Amino acid sequence: MVQVSESLFYKDVLLVFFEKEGYVYSNSSPTLLENIAKNLNNLSAPASAPKNFIVVHKKIIATSAFAVGGLVLTPIIVVGLIQAIGFGVGGIAAGSFAAWLMSLNGGATAAGSLVAILQSIGAAGLTAGATIGTGAAGATFMGTAGAKLFEEKSDSIMADLTERMDSNPKGQAQLDEFVKVYEEGNEDKNSEKGSTRVVFEIRDKLLTNNEAFKNFLETFVLAYNASKKLVNKKQQFKFFVDKTDKMDIAGKKLENLNVHLVKNYGAECVDKQAQSCTIMLNCSNL
Known part of the structure; x- marks a missing residue:
């Protein structure tokens, strides 16, 4: 993972969000x-598509042989499930779970990606499915499929973000005029040794722009929710x-920030x- x-x-x-709203220079297309x-919004929000898939296909899942220790799949069931979610002989079915997976990468299907693997199995049927193995091997394949997809999507998001930063130094400099972001050593005795704290130094340009400040509050929450999946660390902020x-303005804005943080993370x-x-x-216990 990147x-x-x-x-x-x-x-x-x-x-990204300040470029999108026009607060800083952007050299990227809208x-x-x-x-x-x-x-990022999809990553930070609860995954609704897999949940909806389970509801829609609950009859297939319910008849697929559950054991006390977990789901046990034969090669036939594995292929059946793959085809049921939209990876068929004729390609990916419109409006299916498979189509949703493909849409996460903008409709592209990279060689060796999870979507490409599932489509090849669904198109070939039992012959390809048999190569998965029997029982436990089938369960392992299906169990790791979601993890592979998430890793691919995470790498894509992180690469996009890094490329944006590297390619737009002007926008980065202008962002620093609103809010400067950096890390500092955490001396709190209750924190893990060697841990760091992400610091947001709020500048006058952000304090005096109500819409930009609102965007900052919303973007922080979105970034935090996404980072729990991408960075997966206990985080602290200043x-x-x-x-x-x-x-006078700073005091009011900090009170707004305080209310926003308490609402989202608890007093x-x-x-x-x-x-x-x-x-x-301190989000260490969240």
Whole structure:
């Protein structure tokens, strides 16, 4: 899986959404930015398509031989399930679960990807399915299919974000005028040794732009939800305003931020320090 630092991930996501809304310079097409934003939204939200698939095909699943230790599949059942979700002899069925999987990569099917593998099995039928193996091997294949798809999609998202950052230094510099994102060592005795904290240094340009500030709040929550799946670490954050002549505005914006964080993560995770214009967010227990 493609790896980036936590702070860079948040900065990448903010850059995409600030480009998309026109707050900073963009050298990408609106369609590209929209696709990246859509992928991040899909990743941060509960996966509804697999759930709907199970509801629609519950009769097939219910008759596919469940054992106490898990689902046991024969090669025939494996192929049947693959074809049932839309990977058929004539190709991928429109409106099916298979079509949804393919849409995650913009309709493209890379050689060796999960979609390509499933389609080859569904098209060839039992002959190809028999190569999967019997019983436990079939269960292992189906059990790891979702993980393979997620890894492919995660790598694609991370690569897109990294490419955006690398290709748009002007937009990156302008984003720093709104909010500067970086990491600092975490000295909190209750934190894991050597852990880091992602810092959001909020600048006047963000404080005085209500729409941009609202976008920042929404984008942070989206990025955090996505990062739980992509970065998969217990994370801590610091939001602060430093040396501004707009303290009245800063106080109101920090209160808005405090309310937003408490609403999304609970009061027990948020520590507002009014005197230093700082808000700490500890998501270690979430």
